[in-house]
Structures are given as C-alpha cells and as structure tokens.
Amino acid sequence: MQKIRINGRNMSYLDVGQGPVVVFGHSYLWDSVMWQPQIEALSKQYRCIVPELWAHGQSDAAPASTNTLVDYADDILSLMDHLDIEQFALVGLSVGGMWGTELVLKAPTRVKALVLMDTFVGYEPEVAKAKYVAMFNTIEQLETVPPAMIDAITPLFFANDAEQDNPELVAGFKAMLAGLSGEKAKAIVRIGRMVFDRRDTFDDIEKLTLPTLIMVGAEDKPRPPLESMLLHDAIHGSEFVLIPKAGHISNLEQPEFVNEALTRFLAKSVA
Structure with a gap:
C-alpha cells in the first residue's frame, strides 16, 4: 500500500501494473483487497x-472538508493529479460507482x-x-456493531447460497x-451517511457519452438488477450484463x- 496526504489525512491506495490506467x-464496508x-x-x-475509501482499509477517517461524494470525487482527482495521471478508466462497485459517476460528471475529459x-x-x-440510518445510530451509540446487526447486514452483501x-x-x-x-466504527458511520444521503444524479447521467458497462449480480439485494436496468436505459449506448x-x-x-x-470491455474502450 502507498499513501498520499489529502487535506490533512492519509489516503491509502494500491498502484499495480503498467499500461493504460484503470481506477477501481x-x-x-470493504477495502482494496476486494479487487484482488x-x-x-x-x-x-x-x-x-x-x-481506499476514507475510514476503510488503511485510510484515515475523512477530512473535515469531505462531506459528500462530490467532495470525495475531488479527493480522487487530487490523487490522480499527484500521480500525474491525466486520463483513466474507472470501475466502481456500489459506492465506488456513486462517487465514480460524480467524478465523470465533474471531469468528463479525464475518464475514458x-x-x-x-x-x-x-x-x-x-x-x-430509514433502515440504514437506524443501524448507523445504533453503531454510533454503542461504538461497535452488535452481533444481531452483523447477522442482519451480512446477507445483504451476498448471493442466496453464499454461506455454503x-x-x-x-x-x-x-x-x-x-x-x-470506537472511533473507527464512528468514522465508518460518517462515510455511510455520506453514501445514503447522496444527491440524485440520475438526470445528469443522460449527459454521459463515454463507453459505459453496467453489471449487476442477479441476486443483489440492496441494489437489485432493476436499478441497473434503469441506469442502462438512461445512459445512451451503455452495455448491460447480468452476473449469475x-x-x-x-x-x-x-x-x-x-x-x-472487464477484459472484453476495457480492450475495446481503453487504448
């Protein structure tokens, strides 16, 4: 892992391989290992x-200046500037796709x-x-994630037969x-509130003209396939893939x- 100082806090990141740049x-509630x-x-x-998202992995808690996913998109652009990278492809899952879209809208010429x-x-x-906010309130109060909540959260992330x-x-x-x-739990909650209080960029994505691939797990519970189909319909020329x-x-x-x-899409979309 490498680190960069952004607005007084350390952001950790992986930088692996050579060639055209792909940002993930x-x-x-995950970290860079997710993309291994x-x-x-x-x-x-x-x-x-x-x-690594603020408060995740080895990144510090978010700076005081980062209060929205738009702010976080600025933080990632700071990282790209630090690395002297002008253009890149972007692969975002869940909140990664949310801040990724904000970044494209903010700096459309930089994302290929x-x-x-x-x-x-x-x-x-x-x-x-409302359900997520209630969870956040409990975690903030207890400064931990109680066992019953762990049992409630876990199935949201996986396919129906994931346990086996x-x-x-x-x-x-x-x-x-x-x-x-402790403080780590509270810092994670702060990021969660940013995620679920995000602004509505749905109307803005009609402006996207770059090559776009939309993929979703067939058994995704928090972000069901219907939502991805709506994105596909709104982004002209986008591709849609359902993951069984x-x-x-x-x-x-x-x-x-x-x-x-990803290999197929990037091969034809990124020089």
Whole structure:
C-alpha cells in the first residue's frame, strides 16, 4: 500500500501494473483487497489503482472538508493529479460507482470508460434509507456493531447460497464487522451517511457519452438488477450484463465471469 496526504489525512491506495490506467472503487464496508481477483487478471496489461475509501482499509477517517461524494470525487482527482495521471478508466462497485459517476460528471475529459457495478446514482429509497440510518445510530451509540446487526447486514452483501458456496468470504466479512469499534466504527458511520444521503444524479447521467458497462449480480439485494436496468436505459449506448449467482459483491462471488467481462470491455474502450 502507498499513501498520499489529502487535506490533512492519509489516503491509502494500491498502484499495480503498467499500461493504460484503470481506477477501481470498492464497496462500502470493504477495502482494496476486494479487487484482488481483478488486479491479478488485469495488472498484466493495465496500471491498476485502487484508492481506499476514507475510514476503510488503511485510510484515515475523512477530512473535515469531505462531506459528500462530490467532495470525495475531488479527493480522487487530487490523487490522480499527484500521480500525474491525466486520463483513466474507472470501475466502481456500489459506492465506488456513486462517487465514480460524480467524478465523470465533474471531469468528463479525464475518464475514458466507465464500469458501474451493483450501484445506483438516484436517491436512496426512503424505506431502505430509514433502515440504514437506524443501524448507523445504533453503531454510533454503542461504538461497535452488535452481533444481531452483523447477522442482519451480512446477507445483504451476498448471493442466496453464499454461506455454503463461499463460506470463507462470508466469515471474513462477519469478522471484519465484529472488529469495528470506537472511533473507527464512528468514522465508518460518517462515510455511510455520506453514501445514503447522496444527491440524485440520475438526470445528469443522460449527459454521459463515454463507453459505459453496467453489471449487476442477479441476486443483489440492496441494489437489485432493476436499478441497473434503469441506469442502462438512461445512459445512451451503455452495455448491460447480468452476473449469475452473484449478490452485491459480485466481483468476488463470480470473479472469472467479471474478469472476462472487464477484459472484453476495457480492450475495446481503453487504448
């Protein structure tokens, strides 16, 4: 891992491989390790950069100046400027797709191709948002994630049969949640509120003219396929791929399928 100082805080990031640059945005409650299968496959021909979201992985808590996903897009542009990278492709899953879209809207000439995975850039539905806010309030109060909440959160991230098909993956995620405590837990909650209080950029995405691939796990619960289909309909010329037997963290549940789709898309979209 490497680190960069942005607005008084350290952001950690991976920088692996050589060639055209591909920036990866990971999911909320995950970190750069989430992209390991894709880095292994793609770093042979691309320079893969994976910033870790504030309060995730080895990154510090968010700076006081970062209060929205628009602000975070600015932070990533600061990283790209620091690395002297003018143009890049962007692959974002979940919140990675949300801030990734904000970055494209902010600096359209810098992003050559966009992959949106298991994400949605409209408002968070009110019923779901209320449920998440209640969880955040509890975590902030207790400064930990109680066992019952871990059991409620975990199934949201995986396919229906994940406990038997990917037991180590599920167990690792549960262990990570159980290990959150104190200031780290509160810093994670602050990022969660940014995610679910995001602005509605759905009307803006009609302006996107870059090559765009939209992928979603067929069994994604928090970001169901219908949302990705709406994105596909709104972004002219975009491609849509449904990932079988995958939930929200589709790239880890079906890595070979996702790697093939990314390889195919990037080969024709990124010089």
